[in-house]
Amino acid sequence: MTAFARTQFLRTRLTRMLITVIAVVIVTFVLTQVAFTNPAQNLAPPNASGETIDSIARAYGIDRPWYEQLFGYFVKGPDIQGTPTGFLNWPPSLGYSYQQQRPVTELLLEKIPATLSLAAGALMLWVIFSVLLGVLAARRQGGWFDKVTSGFSYTFLSLPTFVTGMLLIYFLFYQLSLAGFRFFPSSGYVPITESPGEWARHLILPWLTLALAEIAIFQRVIRSSVLEVVNQDYIRTAKAKGLSDRRIYFGHALSGALNPVLTLGGIELAAIIGGAVITEQVFGIDGIGRLAVTSASSGDAPVVIGITLFSAVVFVITTFVVDLITYARSARQ
Amino acid sequence: MTVLARRDSIPKLTGPDRGPKDPASGTAAARRRAFFRDPATIAGLALIGLVLLGAIAAPLVAAIVGHGPIEQFPDESLSDTGLPISGGNGFLLGADDSGRDVFVRTLYGAQVSLFIGIVSTTIALVVGTAVGLIAGFVGGRTDNTLSAFTDIALAFPFLITALSVVTLNRGPQGDDVIDPAWVVIGIVALFSWTYFARLVRGLVIEIKQRSFIHAAIGSGAGRTRIILTEILPNVLPAAIIYWAVQLPANIIGEASLSFLGVGIKAPTPSWGTMIANAQQTGLYQYQPWLLLAPAISLFITILGFNLVSTQLRRRFDPTSTGK
Numbered sequence: 001m002t003a004f005a006r007t008q009f010l011r012t013r014l015t016r017m018l019i020t021v022i023a024v025v026i027v028t029f030v031l032t033q034v035a036f037t038n039p040a041q042n043l044a045p046p047n048a049s050g051e052t053i054d055s056i057a058r059a060y061g062i063d064r065p066w067y068e069q070l071f072g073y074f075v076k077g078p079d080i081q082g083t084p085t086g087f088l089n090w091p092p093s094l095g096y097s098y099q100q101q102r103p104v105t106e107l108l109l110e111k112i113p114a115t116l117s118l119a120a121g122a123l124m125l126w127v128i129f130s131v132l133l134g135v136l137a138a139r140r141q142g143g144w145f146d147k148v149t150s151g152f153s154y155t156f157l158s159l160p161t162f163v164t165g166m167l168l169i170y171f172l173f174y175q176l177s178l179a180g181f182r183f184f185p186s187s188g189y190v191p192i193t194e195s196p197g198e199w200a201r202h203l204i205l206p207w208l209t210l211a212l213a214e215i216a217i218f219q220r221v222i223r224s225s226v227l228e229v230v231n232q233d234y235i236r237t238a239k240a241k242g243l244s245d246r247r248i249y250f251g252h253a254l255s256g257a258l259n260p261v262l263t264l265g266g267i268e269l270a271a272i273i274g275g276a277v278i279t280e281q282v283f284g285i286d287g288i289g290r291l292a293v294t295s296a297s298s299g300d301a302p303v304v305i306g307i308t309l310f311s312a313v314v315f316v317i318t319t320f321v322v323d324l325i326t327y328a329r330s331a332r333q
Numbered sequence: 334m335t336v337l338a339r340r341d342s343i344p345k346l347t348g349p350d351r352g353p354k355d356p357a358s359g360t361a362a363a364r365r366r367a368f369f370r371d372p373a374t375i376a377g378l379a380l381i382g383l384v385l386l387g388a389i390a391a392p393l394v395a396a397i398v399g400h401g402p403i404e405q406f407p408d409e410s411l412s413d414t415g416l417p418i419s420g421g422n423g424f425l426l427g428a429d430d431s432g433r434d435v436f437v438r439t440l441y442g443a444q445v446s447l448f449i450g451i452v453s454t455t456i457a458l459v460v461g462t463a464v465g466l467i468a469g470f471v472g473g474r475t476d477n478t479l480s481a482f483t484d485i486a487l488a489f490p491f492l493i494t495a496l497s498v499v500t501l502n503r504g505p506q507g508d509d510v511i512d513p514a515w516v517v518i519g520i521v522a523l524f525s526w527t528y529f530a531r532l533v534r535g536l537v538i539e540i541k542q543r544s545f546i547h548a549a550i551g552s553g554a555g556r557t558r559i560i561l562t563e564i565l566p567n568v569l570p571a572a573i574i575y576w577a578v579q580l581p582a583n584i585i586g587e588a589s590l591s592f593l594g595v596g597i598k599a600p601t602p603s604w605g606t607m608i609a610n611a612q613q614t615g616l617y618q619y620q621p622w623l624l625l626a627p628a629i630s631l632f633i634t635i636l637g638f639n640l641v642s643t644q645l646r647r648r649f650d651p652t653s654t655g656k
Binding site for chain 2: 016019020021023024027028031032034035036154155157158159160161162163166167169170174273274277278281282292293296297299304307308311312315316
């Protein structure tokens with residue numbers, strides 16, 4: 001591919017990403033306008049006069065027509081409770097939460113570390129165990145280890161995230177503490193800056209919850225890609241030359257098998273926010289997912305739009321990065 | 334697993350089979366025979382049969398034990414402190430915090446799961462196939478527009494958007510405007526039709542090039558007729574296999590929404606709500622069946638469909654290579 005074609009490719013991709021994100025925000029904006037009726041009335045005390053409700057609506061800028069509000073969201077709107085609105089501010093602002101009485105940007109930044117800790121740890125477990133189990137299963141195709149891991153796959157693919165989480169709580173928290181082993185807490189979150197040990201201890205069960213189903217899928221993907229590769233000529237040559245099994249499987253075969261893993265990995269990584277909503281709810285972790293549940297059920301439109309925007313951005317960026325890596329790898333080969 | 338996972342990206346759980354034993358080879362009859370003889374198929378069908386039996390037998394069991402699914406029996410099933418009593422009172426798997434029979438509710442839960450799963454997946458199949466047929470056959474600008482829609486739909490976080498959509502159903506008094514079951518069906522279908530659309534579109538583009546389509550165009554058949562009589566019969570088998578693949582994902586979707594409190598609401602028996610109830614009350618510590626009965630039922634249902642759909646894809650899916 002020439003430099004020109006490369007720029008062209010990047011430009012189209014970036015434009016499409018931008019359009020997707022903008023479309024997602026607009027749809028969510030309209031959706032919340034329709035779904036959350038009379039936000040000002042919900043904020044007002046019961047039996048409030050029409051005048052009070054109007055003044056509340058004015059204070060939050062929700063008395064303006066929806067297109068003005070949408071324009072203000074993307075460009076620059078009036079300040080609400082001293083918080084600027086719109087992307088054309090520095091730093092860009094996502095508006096003001098009615099229910100929490102705080103800027104949405106501040107709220108999101110506060111909750112992101114918990115969700116990020118959850119996602120990053122789960123990802124580590126998921127990658128390490130998938131590679132290990134997948135390659136080992138491929139080495140003895142049809143052997144006992146292969147059969148056990150296949151059963152493991154079916155099991156965890158057939159358990160919804162919240163069921164896995166509740167079962168882990170039941171067996172590893174409740175049953176173990178009955179037996180006198182009180183290591184795993186059932187809920188809560190401790191920031192890593194406060195105590196790294198406690199942070200990890202509180203996150204082990206949530207990490208497992210999020211990672212188990214992914215390991216179930218990925219060790220199978222890795223297994224079948226590795227099997228595909230080891231049957232090819234260059235691996236046979238390597239074998240004939242007397243290369244050790246470990247170098248063949250974890251070196252050559254694994255790197256050859258990486259493309260399908262990357263593609264699927266990007267999709268699953270981007271979808272991790274959905275898994276985080278459930279996992280945070282099960283384990284009482286105060287992150288983005290829980291914020292989404294509480295704001296959506298209390299009709300806090302600015303927060304719902306902010307979180308949807310956040311996860312759409314995470315989605316398009318991860319898919320883009322994965323595409324870039326796949327592309328770079330294919331260009332090199 | 335991520336809720337409503339992209340099922341089309343999940344590989345079949347079996348490895349590459351090569352040579353004469355390739356499961357996707359042989360005549361249709363031979364493949365059908367092999368499909369029904371495979372132990373995985375038999376196990377899957379047995380599990381699905383068990384769930385169906387539970388769903389059908391639910392009213393019968395309720396009549397025999399004398400406990401309706403939403404009836405409360407606090408006097409017989411709860412102790413003075415309000416905790417469920419275990420055993421000896423005719424409650425096979427105990428009661429929940431309101432004194433409702435967990436066993437009877439679990440059986441009724443099968444009806445809810447299957448109904449919502451099957452209806453939503455079928456709607457997604459119909460809508461997705463229609464969109465895919467049009468996008469693939471007409472092509473050009475129509476195709477671009479429909480594909481752009483699909484891209485945007487994929488970028489929405491399912492659960493977060495679903496949470497907002499559900500509030501649409503809240504009337505002025507905080508009550509539901511329409512039955513929440515239909516809202517759940519709508520949301521789950523809304524988030525799964527795109528996979529059918531992508532699958533069908535890809536197939537149509539391929540089939541369009543074949544000679545029998547050119548022959549049909551040459552003999553003066555209209556667009557609608559070609560789509561309905563020549564193309565649809567050729568894409569339908571793949572779409573139906575895909576229906577079986579998507580069904581367990583949609584059952585998980587319903588259960589997850591109910592668990593978060595925005596799907597089926599208590600007292601209607603749904604496995605998701607029952608587990609949420611066990612979590613919120615902490616009652617699983619005294620009454621493990623409140624958690625385990627719906628958890629095991631969900632597991633059996635999803636495992637059964639996963640086993641059968643994996644075998645279906647392995648043996649009959651024209652879009653896969655039998656790996």
